Amino acid sequence: MSNQITVTLPDGTTRQYDHGTTPGQVAESIGKRLAKDALAAKADGEWIDLSKSLVSDTQLAIVTPGSADGREVLRHSTAHVLAQAVVTLFPGAKYAIGPAIADGFYYDFALPNAQTFSQDDLAKIEKEMQRIVKANQKFVREDLDFAAGLALFNGQEYKQEIIDKVRGGSAEAEDAGEVSGDGVSVYRNVAQDGAATFTDLCRGPHVPSTSRLGAFKLMRVAGAYWRGDEKAPQLQRIYGTAWESKQALDEHLHRLEEAERRDHRKLGVELDLFSFPDEIGSGLAVFHPKGGIIRRLMEEYSRKRHEEAGYEFVYSPHITKKDLFETSGHLQWFADGMFPPMEVDGETEYYLKPMNCPFHILIFRHRTRSYRELPLRMFEFGSVYRYEKSGVVHGLTRVRGMTQDDAHIFTTKEQMADELVSLLDFVLSLLRDYGLDDFYLELSTRPEGKAVGTQEEWDEATAALRVAAEGKGLDLVMDEGGGAFYGPKISVQARDAIGRTWQMSTIQVDFQLPQRFDIHYIGADNERHRPIMIHRALFGSVERFFGVLVEHYAGAFPVWLSPQQVAVLPVSDRHADYAWSVVQRLRADGVRVDMLDSHAGALGARIRRSKMEKIPYVLVVGDDDVERDTVGVNARGADDPERGVTVADFAARVAHEVNTRA
RNA sequence: GCCGGGUUAGCUCAGCUGGCUAGAGCAACGCACUUGUAAUGCGUAGGUCGUGGGUUCGACUCCCACACCCGGCUCCA
Numbered sequence: 001m002s003n004q005i006t007v008t009l010p011d012g013t014t015r016q017y018d019h020g021t022t023p024g025q026v027a028e029s030i031g032k033r034l035a036k037d038a039l040a041a042k043a044d045g046e047w048i049d050l051s052k053s054l055v056s057d058t059q060l061a062i063v064t065p066g067s068a069d070g071r072e073v074l075r076h077s078t079a080h081v082l083a084q085a086v087v088t089l090f091p092g093a094k095y096a097i098g099p100a101i102a103d104g105f106y107y108d109f110a111l112p113n114a115q116t117f118s119q120d121d122l123a124k125i126e127k128e129m130q131r132i133v134k135a136n137q138k139f140v141r142e143d144l145d146f147a148a149g150l151a152l153f154n155g156q157e158y159k160q161e162i163i164d165k166v167r168g169g170s171a172e173a174e175d176a177g178e179v180s181g182d183g184v185s186v187y188r189n190v191a192q193d194g195a196a197t198f199t200d201l202c203r204g205p206h207v208p209s210t211s212r213l214g215a216f217k218l219m220r221v222a223g224a225y226w227r228g229d230e231k232a233p234q235l236q237r238i239y240g241t242a243w244e245s246k247q248a249l250d251e252h253l254h255r256l257e258e259a260e261r262r263d264h265r266k267l268g269v270e271l272d273l274f275s276f277p278d279e280i281g282s283g284l285a286v287f288h289p290k291g292g293i294i295r296r297l298m299e300e301y302s303r304k305r306h307e308e309a310g311y312e313f314v315y316s317p318h319i320t321k322k323d324l325f326e327t328s329g330h331l332q333w334f335a336d337g338m339f340p341p342m343e344v345d346g347e348t349e350y351y352l353k354p355m356n357c358p359f360h361i362l363i364f365r366h367r368t369r370s371y372r373e374l375p376l377r378m379f380e381f382g383s384v385y386r387y388e389k390s391g392v393v394h395g396l397t398r399v400r401g402m403t404q405d406d407a408h409i410f411t412t413k414e415q416m417a418d419e420l421v422s423l424l425d426f427v428l429s430l431l432r433d434y435g436l437d438d439f440y441l442e443l444s445t446r447p448e449g450k451a452v453g454t455q456e457e458w459d460e461a462t463a464a465l466r467v468a469a470e471g472k473g474l475d476l477v478m479d480e481g482g483g484a485f486y487g488p489k490i491s492v493q494a495r496d497a498i499g500r501t502w503q504m505s506t507i508q509v510d511f512q513l514p515q516r517f518d519i520h521y522i523g524a525d526n527e528r529h530r531p532i533m534i535h536r537a538l539f540g541s542v543e544r545f546f547g548v549l550v551e552h553y554a555g556a557f558p559v560w561l562s563p564q565q566v567a568v569l570p571v572s573d574r575h576a577d578y579a580w581s582v583v584q585r586l587r588a589d590g591v592r593v594d595m596l597d598s599h600a601g602a603l604g605a606r607i608r609r610s611k612m613e614k615i616p617y618v619l620v621v622g623d624d625d626v627e628r629d630t631v632g633v634n635a636r637g638a639d640d641p642e643r644g645v646t647v648a649d650f651a652a653r654v655a656h657e658v659n660t661r662a
Numbered sequence: 663g664c665c666g667g668g669u670u671a672g673c674u675c676a677g678c679u680g681g682c683u684a685g686a687g688c689a690a691c692g693c694a695c696u697u698g699u700a701a702u703g704c705g706u707a708g709g710u711c712g713u714g715g716g717u718u719c720g721a722c723u724c725c726c727a728c729a730c731c732c733g734g735c736u737c738c739a
Contacts, residue, residue: 106734116666222734223665230736234665237734265731269673278712278730337738384739389663392737402739491739503739540739572696598696608700622698634699641699 006057017054024050024208027062037064039212040073040205047073049141049205065212065244075100077139077207078129078216078242082107084189084198085128086238090115095200096158096226096235103252104216104241108224110158110233117221117236125238126218133214137189137197139206149184152199158226159201215249216242258498264550265395271555271613273563274396274546283393283400285543290563293592295546297561299381302405302430302538309426311379311407316359318383322349327516328358329452333485339387356382357510357535360408361517364531369521371412374531375419379407381542396547397502403542409534410514412521416532420468420507427492427505427538428472433661434549435558436504438495440475444482451485452512461509462488486512487535496552504545508535556614556636559657566593566654567610568631571622573598578626582619582647589651607634617654 004016007026017026023041027034027050041048042061054060063069079098082105086093090111098107111117117125144152146167153159163184187206189198207213217240224237243249260266268274273291276284287295303313322341325331330338334354341349353359360378369376383403392398411419428439443465446458469476469490483489489508493501510533514520520528539545549557559565566586570579579595586593596606603620610618620632624644631650634641656662 119667220733221666224735225664228736230664234735236665239734276730282730386739389737391663391665391735394732398738404739506739537739544739569699571698574696601697602695602702603697603699605701606699611700618699620699624698632698643698 005054007054008057008059010061019055020053022051022053023048023060023062026054026060030062034062034064038062039065039070039207042069047203047205049139050208051141052205066248070244071242072100073205074207074213074244075105075242076202077210078213078240079105079107080139080187080189080198080200080202080206081129081132081210081213082125082218082238082240083109083200084132085125087198089121089125089128094156094158097162098200104219104239106224106237106239108158108226108235108237110235117238119221122218122221122238129216129218130214132189132197133210135191136209136211137191138209140188140190141185141204141206142188143183143185145183149186149201152186153201162201213242215244215246216240217249217253255498259500259551262498262551262554263395264397264547267550267555268396268547271563273550281400282390283388283398285396285399285401291546293563294549294557294561295542298434298539298546298549299405299542301433303379305426305430305433306379306407309377310375311377314360314363314378314380316353316356316363316380316382318385319350319352320359322351324358324362325351325353328355328361328513329486329516330354330358333450333452337386337388339385352385353382354384354386356380356384356404356406357408357513357533358517361513361519361533364408364410365517365519369410369519369531371521371523371529374521375409375411375415377407377409379405382406396543396550399541399543402544404537405539405542405545406535406537409536410519410521410531411534412523412529413532416509416534417464417467419534420464420509421471423507423534423536424468424472424490427507427536430538431492431494431504434545435552435661436494436496436548440477440493440495440501441469441472442477442479442482442491442493442503443469444479444484444489444491446488447481447483447485451483453486457511458483458488461511465490465507465509484508486510494548496548497554500551502544502548504540504548505538506536506540509533510535556616558662559616559654560659560661562592562614562616564592564594564613564615565658566591566617566619567606567613567615568593568595568619568621569603569606569610570595570597571603571620575621575623575626579621582621582631585647586651586654589655591651591654611636617650619650 003019005019006014007017008014024035024038027038038050040063041050042063043054043058063073065074076099079100083095083098086109087095092112094110096108096110098105146163149163150160153163166184184201185203186199187202187204188196189210191197219239219241222237222239223234225234226232241249241252243252271290272288273294274285274287277286280286322331338354339352341351344350363378364376381403383401385401388398388400393400409419445462465488487508487510489506491503492505494504495501514530514533519531521531523529568579568582570576576597579597583593583595596610600606600609607618614636616636618634620634620641625631628644630644630646632641632643633645633650
């Protein structure tokens with residue numbers, strides 16, 4: 001047996017080392033800089049500490065701070081520092097789990113006597129964390145058998161529960177990121193004088209010492225259920241963010257500010273687009289005139305495209321008798337999401353509709369259908385009401401009353417695959433017209449224990465969706481068990497201007513409702529056949545899509561959607577008549593334009609105000625313009641105004657931008 | 663629904679441990695100014711302090727309930 005091992009680095013080069021060499025020593029041998037930067041390592045894809053001995057030939061990657069892996073390690077280590085700080089400052093605190101997450105980390109705690117953390121506590125904890133970082137404590141790994149682990153965490157019931165789960169072979173517990181292998185591993189934080197300060201159950205790896213951390217910030221405290229179970233005890237979760245440098249942290253905080261600046265709830269108020277009057281109730285929006293223009297244009301364009309794509313338009317009422325939702329299965333499967341019934345005429349119960357599908361089925365069933373009619377596509381901007389739990393309503397993206405751009409397609413089994421392919425094309429093309437162009441797809445499969453229909457039916461539907469999705473060349477992510485009770489679905493996820501993803505369109509195959517309603521069509525063979533239904537909404541809901549567009553555009557809607565496209569500003573009152581003539585000429589061309597004259601203040605103030613309202617074009621007209629029949633064009637986002645543009649040229653420019661939805 | 667934090671003028675916010683007529687900036691309105699590319703000046707008006715109870719000589723302030731909002735959890739278009 002050789003005393004040498006071969007280490008293969010990510011760039012493919014190989015090096016020989018003594019048996020038992022650590023990744024830290026490997027880094028050292030490669031370069032001082034790398035040794036200094038190294039946080040942890042990956043050996044054959046497995047996370048390990050820098051201090052772990054290598055005993056066989058290995059593919060080794062040294063993990064450094066700027067990488068995604070490096071951030072994960074330092075966030076996880078920062079979570080340990082948070083736990084140590086809390087345990088120090090709040091004697092008797094129980095600590096549960098503390099993983100790295102996107103942009104940061106969290107740690108869940110249970111404080112004695114049901115105490116809760118306050119904002120002031122966060123500042124104190126942060127200070128203690130900085131002290132720990134300065135103290136340069138080492139992270140030292142130790143592997144224990146189960147019994148020793150349980151003894152070590154005597155009094156820490158959450159840790160003991162995790163150890164029990166692991167001993168029972170539960171993969172779920174391993175996913176918690178805490179433990180691994182035949183026994184459990186723990187990490188001790190050891191101070192410079194050798195004293196152990198804090199021990200946590202953990203799979204690792206960790207940075208060599210706390211001095212490698214520091215660019216972090218505690219963000220907020222929130223309640224969180226132990227193991228994510230609504231019935232389990234509720235813990236106090238502290239969220240933090242952590243980065244490899246102060247600069248990276250500042251950039252992250254800046255991105256958060258940018259997201260806040262775009263928040264549709266804030267912009268909705270500032271731009272006078274919509275509101276949620278308390279008098280109406282939680283999650284119920286009203287659209288103001290400016291928001292109404294945007295919404296109307298969104299809907300009109302959608303109608304036009306649907307008409308071209310072969311959809312027929314239908315309408316249905318907002319309430320219906322109970323029986324309909326019993327037939328559909330909604331009262332069995334979706335009752336929690338429905339408003340309570342109202343009693344009418346003694347004992348008849350009526351429900352607000354949470355979905356439109358049963359109505360469209362009744363339209364289909366109204367007379368005998370021929371195979372020649374299929375695929376039959378019924379479209380409706382259908383207003384539905386869902387009883388969302390009080391804690392979940394959120395601006396326009398999660399409401400209790402919404403309008404879906406809903407359609408149901410009735411197809412034969414043979415047509416289904418082609419229909420799904422062309423449907424997905426249609427969806428993506430329409431979303432692109434609204435300015436979204438970065439997508440990925442998600443395929444949601446059968447929810448265990450909560451689904452109707454046979455496994456074969458689900459498999460068939462899921463396969464058809466998968467084929468359609470894979471034909472698009474977009475990333476496809478699986479969402480196992482995420483389907484609705486009546487069928488699997490594809491959802492289109494869109495990334496907005498600052499990279500956040502939103503669930504937009506959903507396409508669901510449904511074998512169930514056709515059966516429940518016993519609908520059929522007459523085939524070429526003169527026999528009855530069961531059609532398949534496809535449910536689909538492209539905006540998801542008009543409200544949510546509206547909110548997403550507000551954030552995507554940061555309130556600066558493209559010209560075709562802007563509530564006001566142009567403001568005409570006379571330099572002084574003697575230019576007002578001319579300014580008004582410009583307004584009238586543009587209006588005749590269908591431009592949404594208003595004049596803002598001197599009653600609104602000095603020219604500078606009027607320009608500022610128009611800019612704040614994010615109007616795409618501000619036209620300033622003065623002596624030169626009156627004389628030569630021109631306008632001065634100050635375009636949104638442009639550095640310098642353009643002088644002496646003719647009214648006709650300007651009108652053509654606006655028309656072109658509207659037509660191309662630029 | 664659960665945990666935590668909130669609610670003062672149209673908007674953003676101040677108002678100390680309970681105590682005199684509750685303040686500011688922006689917006690609105692009026693007057694003056696008549697201006698060539700992001701805030702002219704002066705003045706006026708605007709508040710049942712989220713709602714309802716309670717404690718107190720006295721409540722914007724303390725307590726309770728409810729409504730609504732915010733951050734999470736769970737759930738979801």
